[in-house]
Amino acid sequence: MTNPTRAGSTPAPTRGAAPTAPGQAAPAAPVAQKDRGIVLLFMGLMVTMLLASLNQTVLSSALPTIVGELNGVEHMSWVITAFILASTITMPIYGKISDVLGRKPLLITAILLFMAGSVIGAVAGDMNMLIVGRTVQGLGGGGLMILSQAAIADVIPARERGRYMGIMGAVFAVSSVAGPLLGGWFTEGPGWRWVFWINIPLGILAALAAIFLLHLPKKQRGPERVRHDYFGMALMAVATTAIVLVGTWGGSQYAWGSATILGLIALAVVAAVAFVLVEKRADEPIIPLHLFADRNFTVTTIAALATGIAMFGAIGYMPTYLQMATGASATVAGLLMIPMMGSLLVTSVVTGQMVSRTGKYKVLPIVGSLILGVGLALLSTVKADTPTPMICVFLGVIGIGLGSSMQILTLIVQNSFPLREVGTATAANNYFRQVGATLGSAVVGSVFISRLTTLIAEKFPQGTGSAGGTGSLTPDLVQSLPDGVRVLVIESYNEALVPLFLYMVPLAIIAAIALCFVHEKPLATSVEHEIAAESLAEGQLLVTDEDEASDAVGPLEDATSGPQHRQR
Numbered sequence: 001m002t003n004p005t006r007a008g009s010t011p012a013p014t015r016g017a018a019p020t021a022p023g024q025a026a027p028a029a030p031v032a033q034k035d036r037g038i039v040l041l042f043m044g045l046m047v048t049m050l051l052a053s054l055n056q057t058v059l060s061s062a063l064p065t066i067v068g069e070l071n072g073v074e075h076m077s078w079v080i081t082a083f084i085l086a087s088t089i090t091m092p093i094y095g096k097i098s099d100v101l102g103r104k105p106l107l108i109t110a111i112l113l114f115m116a117g118s119v120i121g122a123v124a125g126d127m128n129m130l131i132v133g134r135t136v137q138g139l140g141g142g143g144l145m146i147l148s149q150a151a152i153a154d155v156i157p158a159r160e161r162g163r164y165m166g167i168m169g170a171v172f173a174v175s176s177v178a179g180p181l182l183g184g185w186f187t188e189g190p191g192w193r194w195v196f197w198i199n200i201p202l203g204i205l206a207a208l209a210a211i212f213l214l215h216l217p218k219k220q221r222g223p224e225r226v227r228h229d230y231f232g233m234a235l236m237a238v239a240t241t242a243i244v245l246v247g248t249w250g251g252s253q254y255a256w257g258s259a260t261i262l263g264l265i266a267l268a269v270v271a272a273v274a275f276v277l278v279e280k281r282a283d284e285p286i287i288p289l290h291l292f293a294d295r296n297f298t299v300t301t302i303a304a305l306a307t308g309i310a311m312f313g314a315i316g317y318m319p320t321y322l323q324m325a326t327g328a329s330a331t332v333a334g335l336l337m338i339p340m341m342g343s344l345l346v347t348s349v350v351t352g353q354m355v356s357r358t359g360k361y362k363v364l365p366i367v368g369s370l371i372l373g374v375g376l377a378l379l380s381t382v383k384a385d386t387p388t389p390m391i392c393v394f395l396g397v398i399g400i401g402l403g404s405s406m407q408i409l410t411l412i413v414q415n416s417f418p419l420r421e422v423g424t425a426t427a428a429n430n431y432f433r434q435v436g437a438t439l440g441s442a443v444v445g446s447v448f449i450s451r452l453t454t455l456i457a458e459k460f461p462q463g464t465g466s467a468g469g470t471g472s473l474t475p476d477l478v479q480s481l482p483d484g485v486r487v488l489v490i491e492s493y494n495e496a497l498v499p500l501f502l503y504m505v506p507l508a509i510i511a512a513i514a515l516c517f518v519h520e521k522p523l524a525t526s527v528e529h530e531i532a533a534e535s536l537a538e539g540q541l542l543v544t545d546e547d548e549a550s551d552a553v554g555p556l557e558d559a560t561s562g563p564q565h566r567q568r
Contacts, residue, residue: 048148072126092428103147122196307406314444
């Protein structure tokens with residue numbers, strides 16, 4: 001059997017042949033060293049992923065106190081939306097540029113941006129400065145998330161990648177619980193500004209890990225590949241921002257039929273059409289349009305978009321609701337989210353093992369989407385006097401639904417393309433999922449705040465009973481109000497938020513229907529069919545002819561580095 005070789009070098013010995021050096025144990029040291037290198041690499045990526053995912057949820061418990069102190073409840077949704085929007089726009093940009101410059105310099109840049117945003121947020125004196133800080137955090141956060149996933153694809157072959165990505169999913173689930181807990185602990189202890197200050201030591205740790213632990217393949221691309229799709233990047237940013245502004249401002253700051261909202265809708269449509277035209281002609285498009293020719297990519301993208309809206313729309317404001325409506329402290333509100341994230345974690349691990357064992361994956365995300373719909377419907381029945389354990393059960397049902405579908409959608413996308421396109425396809429799918437998350441946070445937040453303001457005004461016409469209106473309400477203030485006033489405020493929160501969960505049930509149904517059209521392709525068990533001589537995926541072997549490509553199958557060390565291989 002012919003082994004792939006470095007171009008212009010002496011061919012390596014065939015597998016099974018006698019070693020060239022005396023003794024049989026000589027290769028053990030490089031293999032052990034490589035295993036240690038991958039472990040260190042993975043540890044560094046875990047720190048980076050933790051830094052990114054933690055900050056998607058850490059403010060949820062602290063948010064009521066923050067907006068109360070800064071007197072800006074009308075801008076509350078933007079504290080969450082700004083981070084998600086900025087990270088969404090930058091995800092595909094980081095992914096494409098890192099294909100040319102390499103992951104490591106971009107990852108370090110993203111960490112530094114994230115830390116700069118954390119400092120701005122920590123010293124913010126008003127809501128506008130806080131939102132600016134969250135935006136800068138998002139500009140770095142998009143790189144932290146996508147580059148961590150891409151770096152795994154650089155060095156881990158497809159047949160091994162699933163279990164590593166499963167651990168990454170576990171990090172997200174754990175951080176989703178740890179985030180609200182840390183946010184609550186800081187709010188009740190040293191103060192909410194430590195929600196931002198804590199990112200500085202974490203960021204330094206992540207930066208050191210990136211510098212010293214991430215030994216990724218060098219990018220060796222010709223100058224003809226360094227033609228970035230700047231016009232496409234700009235149009236994508238304009239279209240995404242316009243869509244989110246429509247969701248955020250529509251029906252709250254501006255009427256749906258106002259010139260501002262209609263203008264934003266027109267801008268989004270024009271930018272989206274122009275983006276498609278530009279991508280057709282771009283040498284290196286940010287989102288290649290040929291991806292949509294694959295049915296599995298299209299239907300999973302629709303499902304990911306719908307799931308993202310439902311997920312972030314549901315969990316983004318639940319800690320706030322639990323504090324206001326149940327009287328729970330910020331820390332307890334974080335603990336009350338454990339059933340959801342715990343069931344998500346367990347279910348994702350179990351379903352991942354089921355897919356690995358059976359090779360079947362179509363039914364699970366369909367069932368998961370339907371369970372998500374049931375959980376949202378149950379959550380919409382919550383009343384001001386509903387027992388807190390019952391709310392936790394409903395959240396647990398939502399976690400089961402999400403755990404049965406989220407990571408499998410990514411698996412379907414990755415299994416539908418050759419390895420050289422897996423990174424691009426994954427980034428594009430994540431982009432649309434994040435668009436859904438942004439829309440979910442923006443629309444639910446906008447409608448929730450609008451309804452809450454209206455209900456407070458109706459129940460307290462003079463504004464005196466609500467302690468000056470919704471802008472200065474904090475959980476402690478609500479609990480200190482006279483019983484009659486406090487009950488009215490709690491009922492207002494309940495009536496403003498809970499019915500919105502029912503409106504999201506159709507999104508789960510849409511996701512389930514779309515996934516019925518998935519073509520269940522056999523799962524790849526090796527990397528040999530994914531390697532092509534003329535277009536190599538990152539981290540794969542450089543071969544000199546098609547015969548060598550057909551033989552390019554081996555253990556993990558053969559697909560990452562070694563004296564007989566060259567990485568790209």
